[in-house]
Amino acid sequence: MSTKEEDAIMRGQAWFFHHLHSSLSSAALRCALELDIAGVMNRHDGPVTLSQIAQGISSPSLNTEDLSRLMRFLVHRKFFDEVNQLYSLNQCSKLLLKDTKNTLAPMGMCFTDPIMVSLLFNLNKSIKDGGTAAFKTHGLELWDFLCCNLQVGKSFNEAMACSTQIDMDTIVSSYDFGSLQGTLVDVGGGVGMAISEIVTRYPHLKGINFDLPHVVSSAPAYEGVTHVGGDMFTAIPPADSIFIKSMLHDWSDDKCVQILKNCRESITKRSGKLIIAEIVLNPQGDDVFDETRINMDLIMLACFDGGKERTEVEWKMILEEAGFCHYNIIKIPSVVSIIEAYTD
Numbered sequence: 634m635s636t637k638e639e640d641a642i643m644r645g646q647a648w649f650f651h652h653l654h655s656s657l658s659s660a661a662l663r664c665a666l667e668l669d670i671a672g673v674m675n676r677h678d679g680p681v682t683l684s685q686i687a688q689g690i691s692s693p694s695l696n697t698e699d700l701s702r703l704m705r706f707l708v709h710r711k712f713f714d715e716v717n718q719l720y721s722l723n724q725c726s727k728l729l730l731k732d733t734k735n736t737l738a739p740m741g742m743c744f745t746d747p748i749m750v751s752l753l754f755n756l757n758k759s760i761k762d763g764g765t766a767a768f769k770t771h772g773l774e775l776w777d778f779l780c781c782n783l784q785v786g787k788s789f790n791e792a793m794a795c796s797t798q799i800d801m802d803t804i805v806s807s808y809d810f811g812s813l814q815g816t817l818v819d820v821g822g823g824v825g826m827a828i829s830e831i832v833t834r835y836p837h838l839k840g841i842n843f844d845l846p847h848v849v850s851s852a853p854a855y856e857g858v859t860h861v862g863g864d865m866f867t868a869i870p871p872a873d874s875i876f877i878k879s880m881l882h883d884w885s886d887d888k889c890v891q892i893l894k895n896c897r898e899s900i901t902k903r904s905g906k907l908i909i910a911e912i913v914l915n916p917q918g919d920d921v922f923d924e925t926r927i928n929m930d931l932i933m934l935a936c937f938d939g940g941k942e943r944t945e946v947e948w949k950m951i952l953e954e955a956g957f958c959h960y961n962i963i964k965i966p967s968v969v970s971i972i973e974a975y976t977d
């Protein structure tokens with residue numbers, strides 16, 4: 634065998650093992666979250682030793698050598714920084730701190746939960762035999778499963794709310810909601826985090842958070858926001874403008890057209906605007922979020938019947954079919970873009 638062939642085999646093996654073991658990163662992330670390693674480190678001023686981390690975890694049977702191997706892995710994967718056996722938080726691990734404004738800890742806990750992860754491993758059945766991997770795994774579509782399993786449902790809503798909090802900072806500073814007037818309805822707004830961020834910055838807007846009754850029933854009260862429970866496939870509350878974030882990707886093209894037609898019905902009388910904050914897929918792209926965008930597409934495939942991330946061509950198709958003949962895509966420094974759509 635030539636050196637060139639040997640080299641190609643070696644690189645192939647390295648590629649294979651990289652992907653074979655990639656779930657270890659999420660397992661280690663879960664471990665760091667469960668042990669609250671970032672929280673323990675944050676209680677100290679400056680870098681900490683392994684024994685300070687061990688003391689902070691405070692478990693009588695903790696094995697320091699095992700902890701040191703976990704820390705070595707986490708440092709290798711750049712979760713934490715380490716210099717001369719002193720560990721410190723970096724930009725990634727700061728996102729693991731609980732109860733902070735920009736935390737991603739609830740998202741980490743929800744999407745590393747074996748209940749959520751297990752469905753990804755049924756993707757093969759779903760592709761071969763049809764139906765969602767969620768249904769193959771849990772015997773229910775994801776929304777029904779989340780509705781019946783309140784604990785997982787709560788964890789899912791918290792995960793959405795924390796990533797939305799981060800996205801909304803960028804969305805609100807990149808898009809001029811100040812030009813809108815009257816009522817702004819967030820369709821599929823979850824517990825109302827997004828609309829509350831908008832009306833806090835633009836208090837002249839009247840915010841309505843619209844979601845399924847069981848979701849809004851547990852939503853916190855926000856000043857300037859009214860929670861309305863209902864079904865977007867039946868009717869959407871009347872609005873001057875509509876906001877939708879990370880919701881259409883849960884649905885097939887046909888269902889999206891149905892939702893968008895209901896949006897048009899809701900705003901038609903007032904010639905309002907539809908503002909969508911969702912992923913615009915660019916499979917050949919190589920910006921910092923393109924990998925996440927394509928990962929999200931596979932998650933949608935596993936979780937939702939017909940769920941998908943869409944390219945610009947796919948967005949144009951469903952918007953036009955629903956009667957939104959004009960649109961404008963605004964790229965912002967986020968995994969999502971803003972799509973403004975109009976009826977005339």
Ligand SMILES: C[S@@+](CC[C@H](N)C(=O)[O-])C[C@H]1O[C@@H](n2cnc3c(N)ncnc32)[C@H](O)[C@@H]1O
Pocket residue numbers: 776793794797820821822823824827843844845848863864865866877878879880883
């Ligand atoms: C992926 S979450 C997005 C939540 C929020 N927009 C965000 O970005 O955090 C999709 C939301 O759609 C809601 N939803 C699902 N089916 C619905 C329906 N038929 N009517 C209204 N809302 C629905 C879910 O309850 C969930 O809160």
